[in-house]
Amino acid sequence: GDSVTQMEGPVTLSEEAFLTINCTYTATGYPSLFWYVQYPGEGLQLLLKATKADDKGSNKGFEATYRKETTSFHLEKGSVQVSDSAVYFCALRDQGAQKLVFGQGTRLTINP
Amino acid sequence: EAGVAQSPRYKIIEKRQSVAFWCNPISGHATLYWYQQILGQGPKLLIQFQNNGVVDDSQLPKDRFSAERLKGVDSTLKIQPAKLEDSAVYLCASSLPDSYGYTFGSGTRLTVV
Numbered sequence: 001g002d003s004v005t006q007m008e009g010p011v012t013l014s015e016e017a018f019l020t021i022n023c024t025y026t027a028t029g030y031p032s033l034f035w036y037v038q039y040p041g042e043g044l045q046l047l048l049k050a051t052k053a054d055d056k057g058s059n060k061g062f063e064a065t066y067r068k069e070t071t072s073f074h075l076e077k078g079s080v081q082v083s084d085s086a087v088y089f090c091a092l093r094d095q096g097a098q099k100l101v102f103g104q105g106t107r108l109t110i111n112p
Numbered sequence: 113e114a115g116v117a118q119s120p121r122y123k124i125i126e127k128r129q130s131v132a133f134w135c136n137p138i139s140g141h142a143t144l145y146w147y148q149q150i151l152g153q154g155p156k157l158l159i160q161f162q163n164n165g166v167v168d169d170s171q172l173p174k175d176r177f178s179a180e181r182l183k184g185v186d187s188t189l190k191i192q193p194a195k196l197e198d199s200a201v202y203l204c205a206s207s208l209p210d211s212y213g214y215t216f217g218s219g220t221r222l223t224v225v
Binding site: 004041042043044045046089091098099100101102103104105 | 167
């Protein structure tokens, strides 16, 4: 079945550091890929998405590129801020389906 | 626009007791989802409704979990009887059909002791 694997956390960085959170997936069809973020005490929020191979999703300085050849969708940000501290989830939605399949999440802490 | 409302925010019960969670989706969103998020894991779909009908309940433990969506709007998720392993955050989400735009509620954190 479909699955998503994220890099193990937690991840701790200093402010203005470069961020990469790895995500790889297994899917039977041609999925759409997503990054969701969960701030403390809040619900999951869509951060960015990509719906086909080579698409790049971007939002709030975060980027991720849909790489079909490596089945990956790594999240990157050039300069993180303390306010980026949250749990980040990679997810996929298979073709023709509406349900999301999530990775296990990566807790990110940014220190000033 | 108002978000997805869930209640209660927190619930502590003893094992073998029953519990119910409530969700009010965004107005006009025909599709409603319940996800279970166990600590340290990503959310897992329990059940998906399209209006009043069930689209996917393949991962719902039907011997103890039940859900309904009356009149295609509000939904309740019930657990009876609860087990220790049911301790989790229960997330409700809604979307328009065939939309990428899920909106999640803040969740109900259930602790079974």
